[in-house]
Amino acid sequence: MGIEIERKFLVVADDWKTLVKPVFMRQGYLSSQANRVVRVRIEDQTAMLTIKGKTEGIARGEWEYPIPVSDAQELLDGLCEQPLIEKNRYRIVIEDLVWEVDEFFGDNAGLVVAEVELNSVDQAFVKPAWCGEEVSHDHRYANANLFKHPFKLW
Numbered sequence: 315m316g317i318e319i320e321r322k323f324l325v326v327a328d329d330w331k332t333l334v335k336p337v338f339m340r341q342g343y344l345s346s347q348a349n350r351v352v353r354v355r356i357e358d359q360t361a362m363l364t365i366k367g368k369t370e371g372i373a374r375g376e377w378e379y380p381i382p383v384s385d386a387q388e389l390l391d392g393l394c395e396q397p398l399i400e401k402n403r404y405r406i407v408i409e410d411l412v413w414e415v416d417e418f419f420g421d422n423a424g425l426v427v428a429e430v431e432l433n434s435v436d437q438a439f440v441k442p443a444w445c446g447e448e449v450s451h452d453h454r455y456a457n458a459n460l461f462k463h464p465f466k467l468w
Contacts, residue, residue: 318366318376319435322455325426326446330415336402342394346458353458354381354389357403361386372435372450397421397464399457409440421464427455 341355349368355361361383367375390398397420404415411430418425428445449455454463 316376316378317373319373319432319437320429320450321372321432321439321448322427322429322450323441323445324447324449325415325428325444327444328426330404330406330428330442330444333406334404336404336417338400339403340390340398340400341457342390342396342398343458343461344389344394346395346462351458354386354394356383356386356390359383372432395461397461399461406442408442411439413442418460418465421466422460423466425455425460425465 337358339355339357341353343351343353345352351364351366353362353364353366355364361381363379363381363386365377399422400419401422402417402419404417406413406415411432413428413430415426415428427449428442430439432439453459454468
């Protein structure tokens, strides 16, 4: 079993956009319960099926498997809860850590968050200047919640 340890922040500036090119992502949920999430995602020309367990603090179990893009497309269009999450993702390396900045579209337009995966819950890291308030413990910002309770309705 893999463990995902993640910190999430609101993005307060856009100078990070000049650092990398975005990748467009579509993702949907086969299950979006608090104790388990099953997600399908297409990113560029690859697709993944991801299963995540219950979050405890900033950590949770995570299992990820590649699937054919055609299968992912069928799942997104036919079986996943709607609406889908669509976003651009920017990956920025800072001091050996990869920051993932997500810029959302549709009902979540205007929301930009940055996440960093850590090796331990107490790992030290440098927070970039374009990161503002930490929202790691605010479940409204979880992608599995954003399709049910979109940012535009807050």
